[in-house]
Amino acid sequence: MKIRIALLSAFLWLCSGLSAGEVEVLHWWTSGGESKSVEVLKNLMEEQGHTWKDFSVAGGGGESAMTVLKSRVFSGNPPVAAQIKGPSIQEWAEEGVLTNLDQVAARGQWDSLLPEVIKHAMKYEGHYVGVPVNVHRVNWMWVNPAVFKKAGAEVPTTWEEFAVAAEKIKKAGFIPVAHGGKPWQEATIFESIVLGIGGPDFYRKAFVDLDQATLKSATMDRAFTILKMIKGYTDKDAPGRDWNLATSMVINGKAAMQFMGDWAKAEFTNAGKTPGQDYLCLPIPETQGKFIYNVDSFVMFKQTRKEVQAAQNDLAKIIMEPKFQEVFSLNKGSIPARLNMDMGGFDIYGVASMNDFLAGSQANTLVPSMAHGMSTTPAARGAVCDVVTNFYNSEMSAKDASTSLAQEIQAAY
Amino acid sequence: MPKSEPLKIDAVLDLPEGSATQAPTTAVNRGWGGTLEAWLPKLVVAPSFIASLVFVYGFILWTAWLSFTKSKMLPRYEWAGFIQYQKLWANERWWIACKNLLTFGSLFILICLVLGVLIAILLDQRIRIEGALRTIYLYPMALSFIVTGTAWRWMLTPGLGLEKLMHSWGWTSFEFAWLVDPKMAIYTIVIAGAWQSTGFVMALFLAGLRGIDDAIIKAARVDGAGTWRIYTRIIIPSLRPVFFSAFMILGHIAVKSFDLVMALTGGGPGISTDLPATYMYTYAFARSQIGLGSASAVVMLGGVLGIVLPYLYSELRSKNHG
Numbered sequence: 001m002k003i004r005i006a007l008l009s010a011f012l013w014l015c016s017g018l019s020a021g022e023v024e025v026l027h028w029w030t031s032g033g034e035s036k037s038v039e040v041l042k043n044l045m046e047e048q049g050h051t052w053k054d055f056s057v058a059g060g061g062g063e064s065a066m067t068v069l070k071s072r073v074f075s076g077n078p079p080v081a082a083q084i085k086g087p088s089i090q091e092w093a094e095e096g097v098l099t100n101l102d103q104v105a106a107r108g109q110w111d112s113l114l115p116e117v118i119k120h121a122m123k124y125e126g127h128y129v130g131v132p133v134n135v136h137r138v139n140w141m142w143v144n145p146a147v148f149k150k151a152g153a154e155v156p157t158t159w160e161e162f163a164v165a166a167e168k169i170k171k172a173g174f175i176p177v178a179h180g181g182k183p184w185q186e187a188t189i190f191e192s193i194v195l196g197i198g199g200p201d202f203y204r205k206a207f208v209d210l211d212q213a214t215l216k217s218a219t220m221d222r223a224f225t226i227l228k229m230i231k232g233y234t235d236k237d238a239p240g241r242d243w244n245l246a247t248s249m250v251i252n253g254k255a256a257m258q259f260m261g262d263w264a265k266a267e268f269t270n271a272g273k274t275p276g277q278d279y280l281c282l283p284i285p286e287t288q289g290k291f292i293y294n295v296d297s298f299v300m301f302k303q304t305r306k307e308v309q310a311a312q313n314d315l316a317k318i319i320m321e322p323k324f325q326e327v328f329s330l331n332k333g334s335i336p337a338r339l340n341m342d343m344g345g346f347d348i349y350g351v352a353s354m355n356d357f358l359a360g361s362q363a364n365t366l367v368p369s370m371a372h373g374m375s376t377t378p379a380a381r382g383a384v385c386d387v388v389t390n391f392y393n394s395e396m397s398a399k400d401a402s403t404s405l406a407q408e409i410q411a412a413y
Numbered sequence: 414m415p416k417s418e419p420l421k422i423d424a425v426l427d428l429p430e431g432s433a434t435q436a437p438t439t440a441v442n443r444g445w446g447g448t449l450e451a452w453l454p455k456l457v458v459a460p461s462f463i464a465s466l467v468f469v470y471g472f473i474l475w476t477a478w479l480s481f482t483k484s485k486m487l488p489r490y491e492w493a494g495f496i497q498y499q500k501l502w503a504n505e506r507w508w509i510a511c512k513n514l515l516t517f518g519s520l521f522i523l524i525c526l527v528l529g530v531l532i533a534i535l536l537d538q539r540i541r542i543e544g545a546l547r548t549i550y551l552y553p554m555a556l557s558f559i560v561t562g563t564a565w566r567w568m569l570t571p572g573l574g575l576e577k578l579m580h581s582w583g584w585t586s587f588e589f590a591w592l593v594d595p596k597m598a599i600y601t602i603v604i605a606g607a608w609q610s611t612g613f614v615m616a617l618f619l620a621g622l623r624g625i626d627d628a629i630i631k632a633a634r635v636d637g638a639g640t641w642r643i644y645t646r647i648i649i650p651s652l653r654p655v656f657f658s659a660f661m662i663l664g665h666i667a668v669k670s671f672d673l674v675m676a677l678t679g680g681g682p683g684i685s686t687d688l689p690a691t692y693m694y695t696y697a698f699a700r701s702q703i704g705l706g707s708a709s710a711v712v713m714l715g716g717v718l719g720i721v722l723p724y725l726y727s728e729l730r731s732k733n734h735g
Binding site for chain 1: 503506570572
């Protein structure tokens with residue numbers, strides 16, 4: 001009898017093993033708040049009876065993870081899912097290695113739940129190949145109001161006001177702008193300037209269509225000039241600094257403001273600061289009502305085993321569910337990619353971001369982030385970053401910079 | 414001449430024949446154990462030989478092939494001619510990288526050689542705690558470039574290291590901000606690199622110095638030569654082979670420098686300290702331009718071969734004649 005029970009239980013165990021699959025997910029969310037979010041996804045998957053196999057590759061904003069991913073896919077052993085975003089989704093889809101998610105999407109009614117721009121980014125030739133996780137807003141300015149008060153300066157809404165305020169702050173002995181001197185951070189500021197002074201249509205022409213005349217235009221020269229002006233208000237130690245160290249300069253009152261996406265909020269939250277009181281979060285000067293988005297997403301790689309395919313579909317379903325979307329964004333400082341969510345759990349800046357996003361969706365003022373690989377190919381993005389950082393760190397004139405911008409982008413094709 | 418040539422060929426042909434007939438007889442005499450003994454070294458070496466054939470030379474060829482394609486994110490194999498090379502030489506960042514390599518490489522090699530020789534000569538004066546000093550100078554070699562780069566970054570960052578130390582000691586006008594100055598940052602890499610490699614070069618030269626026959630130096634002394642003359646006319650010229658080995662080793666460290674730059678400056682400020690190796694990595698892996706990355710790798714290989722081949726040729730030739 002004992003043996004029978006043992007056999008039976010062994011049989012049952014085998015059966016259960018067959019229905020649940022192992023999901024290996026490649027991501028580079030390894031910092032504090034981010035890994036908490038991944039933990040949520042892991043628990044939700046395990047509730048469904050699947051095994052979660054973590055495959056995190058830290059560092060380099062995903063560069064190292066991409067290197068690993070390429071070698072895995074190239075050797076015919078891709079992970080179940082990977083964190084990929086922007087036009088890279090289309091690039092991978094073009095290689096024919098991505099799973100078609102149309103069925104899951106139809107069952108989950110993604111078409112009615114996703115904003116138009118995100119829907120567009122998740123599809124390849126009309127089919128869903130990506131699952132959006134959240135929406136980051138890039139053009140935020142983080143302000144320490146105490147420093148502004150001590151310096152007697154007003155929080156700026158235009159670049160003229162910025163120059164006045166920064167001058168006062170500098171005189172008062174503070175660092176006006178906390179900056180991390182890395183190419184992507186300089187590009188992040190630059191794209192916000194371009195959006196501010198050029199407007200959404202100009203931005204799209206420049207960084208989505210890569211239009212030569214737009215890249216060489218006088219507006220672009222002005223954007224470069226403003227970037228150089230901002231450099232004058234940063235400190236000497238900025239080159240090579242990580243963005244979160246720059247954020248902590250604002251938190252502890254050494255610096256007055258930082259231009260950085262909403263992921264910086266996690267740093268303020270972790271430091272125990274209250275939004276609206278200890279720190280302010282406002283759109284970068286001249287970008288009020290305009291929204292540079294950076295959407296995190298997952299793609300699924302084609303699998304041969306039935307149970308892994310089932311697990312993959314479950315993963316896609318769970319990512320789009322309100323529970324995960326909310327918890328993940330709360331930890332990361334972003335807003336959910338899904339529409340019609342209850343924003344009760346979010347702080348004032350999360351709600352403001354969501355409102356701007358919805359309004360922008362109506363008014364067509366949403367633009368994809370160039371600096372974060374949402375608007376164009378990695379090659380073109382790299383060319384822009386090179387020129388911007390080269391201009392920022394040399395005595396190149398703004399005119400030469402815009403000319404070289406147009407040239408390098410053309411050469412990248 | 415035409416008459417003597419057939420003779421020469423005969424002589425050449427004769428030789429292996431003679432040795433070939435000799436070899437089997439000895440092998441037969443020794444039996445199975447002897448055959449195994451004859452084959453064992455080859456068997457032992459075979460796996461590493463095959464591995465290096467595939468993983469070194471095979472992949473060199475593969476990279477070269479990729480550099481003639483339009484490979485972007487994943488390798489593709491359709492022939493596209495020299496398009497990637499045209500792109501490469503039109504790219505401003507590649508020129509910056511090449512100029513940086515020239516600056517870094519020449520200064521790095523020069524400083525390492527000069528300091529290495531100098532320290533080796535000083536250590537060679539039969540001083541008391543030579544063993545301990547030698548170890549101290551050689552120790553940086555035990556660190557990886559990542560550690561060296563990180564440590565030097567901490568020391569050279571103005572608000573953190575040397576400059577702050579001087580300021581807190583009261584010397585407030587002191588300024589040393591090469592690391593954050595795009596024009597000077599490349600020299601900080603030279604400093605860190607030389608710090609790491611000088612000890613090794615010193616060890617090479619010290620070994621070379623110990624290998625020089627005392628009798629020659631004594632003879633020179635008898636002839637009335639001063640110390641300066643002995644060093645410039647006898648000792649340093651006789652270290653010629655050591656100079657070459659040191660040059661080769663330092664040269665290839667300079668060309669493949671990657672970790673040092675990544676840890677020290679990350680290629681910055683901006684792209685001002687980019688080297689070909691970091692360029693290659695960025696384009697091939699971070700920017701989905703495998704074709705362009707491969708082209709830069711092939712050009713780097715060409716550069717190394719350009720230095721190594723003439724040297725190898727001259728060395729091998731002089732051996733054949735001497």
